[in-house]
Amino acid sequence: MPTTQISLIREHTEKIKPPRALWVPFELGRPLGVPNDAMFQTKVLVAALRLLDEPTGPVLHDFTEEAPSLLKDSASGWACPLDLSTEAVDLTDMEQLRVAFGREFNEMRSWYELGVKRRGRTTFGVSGLDQESIRDFVIGFLDGSLPSNPREDLPLGLMLKLAADDLKTYYFEAATAQPGKVAPSGEVLADWFWQKTLAAKVLRAVKDSCMNSDDRMLKGVGERLLIPMKHSF
């Protein structure tokens, strides 16, 4: 079967030597470069497909054009449109964190719903729970005990991972909902979420709960899957 592929880590592709590969210099998670730019995506796609015409291989070509301008750092001016509450929260007081997080979560709702309406889609929903159930399920890990599993077909550790992904999706789709704004890079959005939101603080506390659990999968999820390496401190 003739294959061609996009490569995000050139060093891996050099070792594996697939028949045809196009290395691209884009952020992990964005193999076609940039969202909502069909022309640029098509350029990348055609460059990868044209490798099928190569007479011999293996071939590893470089696509050296950077993704079109994105706001790459916080200093470039992107600010989350959401006016997050700046009240001081004692992070060792789980009841205070629970209440403040609930308030922040509700503040997201209008922007999230605007984003869904504007895009005609949402990527929220991998856990199968609705928004309130996600919030309550994640909060359930804060007091040291484990919440009951809302789905019988999936283990609790995986359910937590999926719920955490849905929680982040809800926040990110809200933060990128404002029409007319240049969308920032994923790095800027991740910095915002992990540095500015109470949701991130809740996930860090949930991670601590998981690490103290006897459940091996929960421990593994807490250790590796809830928080990106870059923000795991």
Added chain:
Amino acid sequence: MARLDQLPEPMRSHIAGLECPSFETNPWVQGPPLHERRVALVSTAGLHRRDDRPFQIMSSEYRIIPGDTATRDLVMSHTSSNFDRTGFQQDLNVVFPLDRVRELAEQGILGSVASFHYSFMGAADPKSMEVVARDLAGLLKDDLVDAVLLVPV
């Protein structure tokens, strides 16, 4: 930003240290010109239809994505937290260029688009994926596919 030397630690060391499979041969299969090819997409982004099963941790399975799937029906349950998902949240095509291959087929640049596409979840041992990947090759042949675009995340 996926230049290895520009990734922040500890991501850089983690990715640099990942074991890569090696192969004794370099298979090479050619085919007709691009405008006659039938193209399928195979992703490792952990994509699936909303009502399909989410990927389990270290899963070597794949999920089927019918060619007529609406972009609003696809979600992602990749288990890694170490790549950007905000691009995908804004536009499926930055991860899985389904609309783009359809457009290329309409313009006659590609012959046609496969009836089925597939997604694995890349945070798994590549060796454990070999059996299902061989099955998948058979399914692609049955769909008369003669070009596969492999897309990482």
